[in-house]
Amino acid sequence: MWASIEHAIEQVTNQPFSIKHKQPATGGDINLCYWISNYHQNFFVKLNDKSHLEHFESEAYALEQINQSQQITCPEVITYGVTLDKAFLVLSYIPFETPEAKDWYHLGQQLAYMHKRATHGQFGWQHDNYIGDTLQPNHWQSNWRTFFAEQRIAWQLQLLHEKSIKLGNIDHITQVCHDALLHHQVTPCLVHGDLWQGNMGFYHHKPVIFDPACYYGDREVDVAMTELFGQLPDDFYLGYHDTYPLPNNYEQRKLIYNFYHVLNHANLFGGIYIDQSKAVLSRILSLH
Structure with a gap:
């Protein structure tokens, strides 16, 4: 070999x-x-x-x-x-090093620049790819809320359903997530797609990201995921917001976007992530 x-x-x-x-x-x-x-x-x-x-x-x-x-x-x-x-x-091979505060700021800046400049006319990707070990559909779509509700949330719910894990009526949950994004205007941009702290590092003060699940989507999905397993240092968010401020009501959409990753963890690992999926779903339904 x-x-x-x-x-x-x-x-x-x-x-x-x-x-x-x-x-x-x-x-x-x-x-x-x-x-x-x-x-x-x-x-x-x-x-x-x-x-x-x-x-x-x-x-x-x-x-x-x-x-x-x-x-x-x-x-x-x-x-x-x-x-x-x-x-x-x-x-x-990149031998990662312990970052300083300014390195986190630069990571926020550089992610914002990627979101700002690497844009596309539609949502999706040139092919289906993978989020962890789960197939991630990426059929081109001009409507963001339809893309995310159907190809992210509904897809994961259906995979769980096929494992006899039923969180509720798939059509209803999908519609709630769709409607939560109803008035949100999005420019399709290149997103990493799986941006948690384990998929980033630093070398000679230069930020590095890896293990992507890329597609053209809402830039907020990347920022949201950095908060899913505990926030990054404040300097990261300061760097991002100084470069490309997030629009209003991001906090409400963050819950929808991270629901996708919690569902994916439920599909991959089961156990506590099924309970977490139910808890996040209850919050979503209570807000909408």
Whole structure:
């Protein structure tokens, strides 16, 4: 397997590469991850079953789109492919460092610049992709509230329903979420799509984001998710708001946007996330 990965790296870099150092690395719950090196070149490798290749192709495409926006740094895609029994994705290796307050401010700024400048005419993405290990539909849609209600909320509710986890009438919940976004005007922009603290880091005071689930959507979905598992440092939000202030009533929409991620966690992990989904749904229904 590793010989195939060495060869794939050589094909792209046009330099000989032989692994002299290999070390397991943290990389989420889905993939096996490694830092590999020949003492001159360093790479980050993700491994999974061969059937996972489409996930890696989607991730590579999203990373390339973020890099092309030239607003915020993310790992460079080196190569991806399959061995006899594994799919792999090779990225540039970035040794993260402890950030300072100003680094969080710059992250907020740079995310805001990406949202402001990487825009599109419709909501969606060039293909369906993945949020964690869950398929994420991205069919082009001109109406944001329809896109989010149907391709985010209704989709997750249906997946739960197929596991015999029923939170209520899917059509009714979808309609409530749709109506909550009724008067919100949105310009489609490139969003990371899975922006929690575990998917960001810093190197030489430069912010880096990774593990994206990109699409063109409402920029508020990224800001909202940074608050889902505990807020980031205040400097991040100050940097964002100084650059691209959020419109009124964001707090109400944040609940709808993060409902999607709570539902996805319920689908992926079950347990307490099912209870959390019910609790968030009760809040949504009480407000609308």
